[in-house]
Each structure stands twice: as structure tokens, then as C-alpha cells.
Amino acid sequence: MLENIIFERYDAATSLTEQSLRLLHQQQQTWPQLIDGYAAFADVRQRNIACDGFSIILQFNPKRIVSSGAKIDAATIKERKCFLSIENLPPEQRGILYRNHFLVLCNPAPIVNQHFTLSHIEHVPQAIEAYIGTMLLLAQDFSPSFTVFYNGPRCGASAPDHMHFQAAPARVIPVEVDAVSAERRVPERTVEGVAILTLKNYGRQAILLECDDAARLESVFHRLMSSMKAEERTTEEPKVNVLCTYTDGLWRIILFPRAKHRPDAYFKEGDEQILLSPASIDIGGLAVTPLERDFIRVDAPTIEQIFTEVSLTRAEVERIIAAV
Numbered sequence: 001m002l003e004n005i006i007f008e009r010y011d012a013a014t015s016l017t018e019q020s021l022r023l024l025h026q027q028q029q030t031w032p033q034l035i036d037g038y039a040a041f042a043d044v045r046q047r048n049i050a051c052d053g054f055s056i057i058l059q060f061n062p063k064r065i066v067s068s069g070a071k072i073d074a075a076t077i078k079e080r081k082c083f084l085s086i087e088n089l090p091p092e093q094r095g096i097l098y099r100n101h102f103l104v105l106c107n108p109a110p111i112v113n114q115h116f117t118l119s120h121i122e123h124v125p126q127a128i129e130a131y132i133g134t135m136l137l138l139a140q141d142f143s144p145s146f147t148v149f150y151n152g153p154r155c156g157a158s159a160p161d162h163m164h165f166q167a168a169p170a171r172v173i174p175v176e177v178d179a180v181s182a183e184r185r186v187p188e189r190t191v192e193g194v195a196i197l198t199l200k201n202y203g204r205q206a207i208l209l210e211c212d213d214a215a216r217l218e219s220v221f222h223r224l225m226s227s228m229k230a231e232e233r234t235t236e237e238p239k240v241n242v243l244c245t246y247t248d249g250l251w252r253i254i255l256f257p258r259a260k261h262r263p264d265a266y267f268k269e270g271d272e273q274i275l276l277s278p279a280s281i282d283i284g285g286l287a288v289t290p291l292e293r294d295f296i297r298v299d300a301p302t303i304e305q306i307f308t309e310v311s312l313t314r315a316e317v318e319r320i321i322a323a324v
């Protein structure tokens, strides 16, 4: 069945970016749902919101109602057909077979103008630690054009039961630019040759890991996750959103440690409800709402409140970094 889906196999000589863009072009001619999704994306509206110390882009994207409004409780997930499993992909969908265990697929409800889902060929649970090595490879193979990102199973993944990453054009998500701003970067520690930094005056906590050596970076990433588990007092994966870039020989992991996935305002009724369900892109500074009502009324204090509420505190992050 996999054979019928493969558009091309990843070929290092060609570049993953070139192959992925060729796939997108093919799907834009042949897959009605994707054609419709990209037509709708052409009409999204965006505006900047200047918050205290940082700014974000708010995007009004009606197609995202499926994701922003999605029920993600265990019972719902168990009953639905997994939309990333090969046997359930639409007949027109094709993918690039990447290193024999992932597929590069086009996302039919794009938030960015080239939006890919990088899905495991098997139905295995969403889990970053088992696949951090793959994430680093993907970031390298997609560089310098794309950034790879991940939403934890308890933190924005719409398929928490099926391992997947996503890719967006580099530097479209504001945190990628903010993470290289000298005024914002705070060096915290160096562990096994990996620089650990945070970002100041940012309205939410971010932890950066930077290194030119993949094995060291993986090792320190695992230590960071262990430290987060201890802080959260859980054996499950901590609530995280993770972005990864590779530029000029350097990997940069940007991790958002989260207190909760959806803010209280998400669960209010009627007029008081705000349909913002922050995952990597949103907490990274490109916040998506599927409702025009929220696009018009969401202001700086609302964003500041939501970011504060869903993020760990500075004190918690200090303890986590000290314990790495």
C-alpha cells in the first residue's frame, strides 16, 4: 500500500526541499482538498499585535476550525480513524519516502504558504524522545529553507496517537528571528558542549539548545526532558512544543515548556470563549484563530494573559535548567 503513495524517495543529491516543493506542486494540481485549502489560505488575514516586550502576528484562518476546535481526549482519538495512517490517506494524497520510515506529506489546511506534515509510515505514538535524532536530520536535510517543528501529544498534536513533525518555511515563525536577537538571548549554561540559553522579556518561557554536534545535542535534549519530567512530576512526555533549525553547521532547538495546552478562555461559553489553541506555531509568535470575532477583538493583554497561563514560570525553568 505504501508503494502507491510514494511520489519520490528522498534523494540527498536532489535536496529534500526541492523534492518537497515538487510534491506540493503535484498535489496542487491533483488533490481537491489541498487545492481548496491553499485557495482558502490565499484569503487569510494577519495583523501584528505589540505586546509587552515582544510582538506577535495574529492570523485569521477559518480552515483551522478543524484543528483549533478538535476534540483531543483519549476516547475521541481512539474512536476516530487516524488521518495520518497510510490506509486512511485520501486516494489523491502522495508523499516522499524519507529515510524509509517517514513520509513528507502536504498539509491540506496550511498556516504558512508551504506547509508539510512529516509522518511516520506506521501508526506509532507521538513521542519526541524516540525521534529527536530524526528531527535533527530532518532540520539538516530541509536547511536552509525550512524549519521542523513538533507538538507534544498533550500539547497541540492533533494526532497524538501517530508520530509526526511539521515543516514551515524558515523564519516565518517569529521566534526563529527573536532567538538570534542579541538583546534577547540569555546564556544560562554549557553542558557537554551544548549551549543552553533562554529568551528574556518574551512573555513566555523558551529554552534554546545550540550545538554543531548532533550526538551531544541529542544527549543534552534527553537530559533536559528528564529534568522537565522531574519538575512536572510525571513519567509521561512533558508538555512541550519544539522547533528545530539548522544554519551554517549549527543546530538550534527552541523548546517551549508548557503548563497547559489550552488556556481557560478556550473552555468558556458563548461570548467569553476565545478560540486560541496554542501549539508550536502559535506560541512561536504566529497565533492562529479560526474565528473572525476573535481576530478582531484579541488584543495585547489577551495574548499576554494566554501566553503566561500556558507557559511554565521563570522559576520553574531555572530549576529545570539547573537540574540538566
Ligand SMILES: [Zn+2]
Residues within 6 Å of the ligand: 082, 083, 084, 085, 086, 122, 123, 124, 161, 162
Ligand atoms: Zn495513524
